[in-house]
Amino acid sequence: MMSELPHDLVRTLLAVVDEGTFDAAAAVLHVTPSAVSQRVKALEQRTGRVLLLRTKPVSATESGQVVVRFARQLARLEGDARDALGMEDSAGGPVRLPIAVNADSLATWFVPALAALAQEARLFVELRREDEGHTTALLREGEVLAAVTSSPDPVTGCSVRRLGAMRYLPVAAPGFAARWLDGKDLARSLPEAPVVIFDRRDELQDRFARELTGGHAASALRHYVPSSEGFADAVTAGLGWGMVPSSQAAAGLCSGALVEFVPGRRLDVPLYWQQWRLDSPALAAVAAAVTAAAAGALQ
Incomplete structure (x- = not known):
């Protein structure tokens, strides 16, 4: 059972995954690489599973991801308990929350959402940029505590709430539109016109x-x-033409640097906030800030 896993072994596995090598984990934990290897082997013996792939960098197996998720939850709850008790952090460091967010949200509304956390001197975020359709994979693998995602289906162990929708407009430079799109049958011309793709x-x-x-x-x-x-x-x-977030396209549309080549047509992508079900004040503070900002920024 997970409750029977020694916490020092669990923390060691997390350090190896985060640092990428046994040597780097040993430096963080102030032990020898041999001790790190022995702890990981002991944890694998206890679980009866291979938990790490000894690659460079090291990566967790599917079973290892389960332990990594537990380790992050354990660390977050322990940190919250220390804060509530007024105890010094044994690691001597700040509260760090890893969060996955898509690039367009990161470039528009998400960073201003974190302004509400500026007064929290010990609360810091570590943002992982990933496509909104794939951020849930980072949750599932235990890499992050929360994510902005396009999926309404909660990852096991997570809660989900709707944030709103990111609105995208089909836009192009006036010269490009005149050459490739204006006055033409878009059903034929659009599939032939150069296009800009994120990745x-x-x-x-x-x-x-x-x-x-x-x-x-x-x-x-x-x-x-x-x-x-x-x-x-x-x-x-x-x-080329592309689907640009309405907030990013607004200035170009006003100045004439961009035009909507299909006025009135848009694409709305629903966004959701998924986070682990943890009674964590730090995580709750971030969720509240993100939800409030999304209410004003998204459709």
Whole structure:
């Protein structure tokens, strides 16, 4: 049973996963690499499972991910208990909350949401940028405590609440629109026009093109720009058309640097906040700040 797992062994496994090597974990734990190896082996013997893949960096197996999740929950609850009791943190460090968030949220509304935490001198976040369709994988693997995700289905052990929807507009530079799109049958011209894609997981442009054309994906002529700000800049520069968050597109639309080539059409992507079910004041404070900010920023 998980309650029978020695906490020192569990913490050691977490250190190895976080640091990536046995040597680095040993330095953090102030023990020898041999001691770290012995603890991990003892934990694997106790569970009867292989918990780590001895790769570079080290990675957790599916069974190891279960223990990693438990380790993070244990660390968070212990830290909250110490705070409530007015005890010094045994690690001597601040409260750190790993959170996964998609790039467009990170570039628009999410960071301002954290402003409410500025008065919490010991509360810090470690943000992991990941596509909104894949942030739940980080929750499932125990890499983060909470995530902004497009999935309404809670990861086992997590709660979920709707934040709102990120609105995307189909936009292009005026010169690009005049050359490729204006005055043409979009059902034929859009699948041929160069397009800007965030990365190979980005399906927004293809999804919009299929909805508009009745099944045709966006063009194979693709520029991949894996930065939210860079993506918007690439569209503004005329490299291709793209689905840009309405808040990012607003200035360009007002100045004339961007045009909506299908006025009135948009794509709304629902976003949700998923977090582990922990009675943690620190996690609750972040959730409250994020939910409040999303209420004003999202559809």
